[in-house]
Amino acid sequence: MLDLVIRNGLIVDGSGLPGRRGDVSVLDGKVVAVGGRAGAARREIDASGKVVAPGFIDPHTHYDAQLCFDPFAFPAIEHGVTTVVPGNCSLSLAPLRTDQRDAFSRMFRLIEEMPEAAFDAGVDWRWGEGFGEWVDALAGNIALNVAPLVGHSVLRMYVMGAEAQQRIATGDEIAAMADLLRRCLDAGAVGMSTSFVDIDETYRPVPSRWAGPEELDALAAVLGEYDRVLQIVHEFFDADLTVARVEQLAELSLRHGITTTLSPLFHSDANNHGVAKVMAAVEAARERGAAVWPQVQTRPIDISFTLDQRSLMLLTMPSWWKVASIGDHAEKLAAVTAQRDALVAEMNALEQRPNAGLGAGGFVVREVVNERNRSFVGRSIDDISRQLGTSYGDTVVDLALDEELGTWFIRESVGHDNSTVVGELLANPLVHLGASDGGAHVGSFSTFGDTGYLFSEFVRNTKSLSIEAAVKKITLDPATIWGLAGRGLLAPGFAADVVVFDADLIGRGPEVASTDFPGNGIRWIRRQEGIDTVIVNGQVTWTAAGGYVENARAGQIATR
Amino acid sequence: MTAIISRASVAAGHDGRAEIEVELTYDNGGTSTISLDEEACTASLDRAGIGSIDELVGQPWSIVLPALDRRHAHD
Numbered sequence: 061m062l063d064l065v066i067r068n069g070l071i072v073d074g075s076g077l078p079g080r081r082g083d084v085s086v087l088d089g090k091v092v093a094v095g096g097r098a099g100a101a102r103r104e105i106d107a108s109g110k111v112v113a114p115g116f117i118d119p120h121t122h123y124d125a126q127l128c129f130d131p132f133a134f135p136a137i138e139h140g141v142t143t144v145v146p147g148n149c150s151l152s153l154a155p156l157r158t159d160q161r162d163a164f165s166r167m168f169r170l171i172e173e174m175p176e177a178a179f180d181a182g183v184d185w186r187w188g189e190g191f192g193e194w195v196d197a198l199a200g201n202i203a204l205n206v207a208p209l210v211g212h213s214v215l216r217m218y219v220m221g222a223e224a225q226q227r228i229a230t231g232d233e234i235a236a237m238a239d240l241l242r243r244c245l246d247a248g249a250v251g252m253s254t255s256f257v258d259i260d261e262t263y264r265p266v267p268s269r270w271a272g273p274e275e276l277d278a279l280a281a282v283l284g285e286y287d288r289v290l291q292i293v294h295e296f297f298d299a300d301l302t303v304a305r306v307e308q309l310a311e312l313s314l315r316h317g318i319t320t321t322l323s324p325l326f327h328s329d330a331n332n333h334g335v336a337k338v339m340a341a342v343e344a345a346r347e348r349g350a351a352v353w354p355q356v357q358t359r360p361i362d363i364s365f366t367l368d369q370r371s372l373m374l375l376t377m378p379s380w381w382k383v384a385s386i387g388d389h390a391e392k393l394a395a396v397t398a399q400r401d402a403l404v405a406e407m408n409a410l411e412q413r414p415n416a417g418l419g420a421g422g423f424v425v426r427e428v429v430n431e432r433n434r435s436f437v438g439r440s441i442d443d444i445s446r447q448l449g450t451s452y453g454d455t456v457v458d459l460a461l462d463e464e465l466g467t468w469f470i471r472e473s474v475g476h477d478n479s480t481v482v483g484e485l486l487a488n489p490l491v492h493l494g495a496s497d498g499g500a501h502v503g504s505f506s507t508f509g510d511t512g513y514l515f516s517e518f519v520r521n522t523k524s525l526s527i528e529a530a531v532k533k534i535t536l537d538p539a540t541i542w543g544l545a546g547r548g549l550l551a552p553g554f555a556a557d558v559v560v561f562d563a564d565l566i567g568r569g570p571e572v573a574s575t576d577f578p579g580n581g582i583r584w585i586r587r588q589e590g591i592d593t594v595i596v597n598g599q600v601t602w603t604a605a606g607g608y609v610e611n612a613r614a615g616q617i618a619t620r
Numbered sequence: 621m622t623a624i625i626s627r628a629s630v631a632a633g634h635d636g637r638a639e640i641e642v643e644l645t646y647d648n649g650g651t652s653t654i655s656l657d658e659e660a661c662t663a664s665l666d667r668a669g670i671g672s673i674d675e676l677v678g679q680p681w682s683i684v685l686p687a688l689d690r691r692h693a694h695d
Contacts, residue, residue: 297655
């Protein structure tokens with residue numbers, strides 16, 4: 061008897077081929093049959109009217125810390141994500157010497173915006189120092205699959221100590237790093253990550269940025285021995301520097317036979333030619349036979365702000381910038397009250413700002429101080445203004461003054477937001493869909509829901525991708541790029557990582573505050589929309605009807 | 621060679637944070653782009669007495685030097 065059958069769904073198997081109706085059979089954590097009519101099973105799921113697809117793979121995450129205290133990487137799984145790649149951007153929790161934990165933690169918390177209280181309460185370093193020990197500590201206590209990168213910065217710290225941020229390495233030190241990288245790859249690392257842009261809390265370049273080209277070449281050679289991946293975060297803000305990195309990655313790829321990926325690649329209407337220039341370089345690299353994959357995220361960029369603090373949003377409103385610059389809070393409140401009409405007018409004028417897309421009607425109330433205003437949370441200023449019969453500026457200022465300027469607003473889609481252009485980019489076969497940054501920036505914005513947004517915006521709205529193409533982009537494509545054997549496809553013998561969803565409803569919920577992290581801080585998350593069931597290695601791990609299966613721990617180290 | 625700020629706009633930054641993207645145009649017509657995070661941008665504007673990103677356009681590139689100095693103060 062089968063363990064599980066998913067009946068009557070539209071099977072979109074990850075290959076990109078047209079979907080077909082039928083059953084998916086699962087036994088011992090593996091898919092054993094796809095299509096046709098399955099026999100009896102211990103558990104059956106009716107997928108009538110729904111899509112049955114491989115579990116989604118998120119290749120750019122920073123769940124390193126969260127996985128230490130949350131085996132579900134909440135709420136990643138409910139979005140259909142069954143495999144994650146942590147350790148991006150040169151930072152992994154191992155290998156790391158005991159006396160380097162504080163320095164590393166400060167760096168990680170700053171770059172990935174993880175609150176100190178949550179990090180300290182959640183990361184207990186129970187594995188000791190080694191990468192293999194860290195992976196062992198995860199294995200057996202994870203509800204989704206993990207393919208961990210080892211960070212170049214920590215390799216450097218482990219070998220060079222404090223001098224990792226002072227100089228280039230000697231030949232002996234490079235050899236020691238290469239040996240250490242081999243041990244990490246033996247222990248299950250999916251590759252190595254490095255950074256060319258990040259700084260630590262004292263504004264010093266992170267250790268990986270102190271490496272000379274011969275060091276990166278030596279480490280890439282080790283990756284070549286194992287056919288593993290090199291991930292970099294590059295000078296994303298400059299198209300010419302990015303092109304140079306693409307060419308550097310192409311050389312490393314060709315010399316050592318490795319796959320490389322750079323992230324993030326953003327689109328900007330103000331700098332449209334930049335993306336075209338980078339993609340031309342990627343195309344040239346591919347024509348030479350190099351594997352260079354630019355990662356593009358689906359979600360647009362948001363700005364969160366209050367009227368109490370100076371922020372990028374207020375930089376578009378000079379009068380607001382001036383009052384927010386007043387240090388004394390009472391004085392600031394008095395200034396807002398006294399200049400109210402002018403400030404309201406300036407905020408209303410945002411609607412006329414050319415090409416900025418910053419209009420106040422699109423502000424959404426993110427968090428309030430007073431419970432009496434709770435009903436406004438999650439609603440747009442346009443919506444509230446219609447209800448109250450007030451102008452956008454009046455609505456924002458009245459609410460903020462009622463809360464002594466403590467109200468938090470979010471203006472969504474202020475960058476990487478041209479869905480037509482981003483959709484074309486995502487559909488490009490040379491583009492790797494990723495860069496979600498799951499598990500990072502928890503106090504700034506939500507990194508969850510990018511896969512749902514792929515379907516709601518780029519399949520249903522802009523129609524940039526068919527549903528089959530979209531599924532392939534987040535299943536078989538990443539599995540192939542990252543060398544995750546036996547995943548990313550619904551086919552006999554493949555891991556039974558499966559997501560069942562409603563193609564008309566899948567999306568991402570509104571950004572909401574969550575207090576589930578240790579340390580009692582707030583983080584921002586998005587809940588799923590339109591997902592029905594998520595299965596990891598044959599185990600039902602989340603359902604729309606029942607939520608998370610508390611004792612589900614079927615996750616595996618995907619590289620072991 | 622003197623470079624002038626030819627564009628300043630809110631754009632996507634590292635890891636999806638919003639940043640200010642500043643384009644510099646040189647005398648010979650060449651351009652380059654730098655990205656300033658919120659803190660760096662604020663430091664530059666404070667030093668220059670500017671309160672809006674629009675006012676950056678047309679300014680010499682040196683106006684953003686305080687931000688860059690601050691970033692690399694410990695190199």
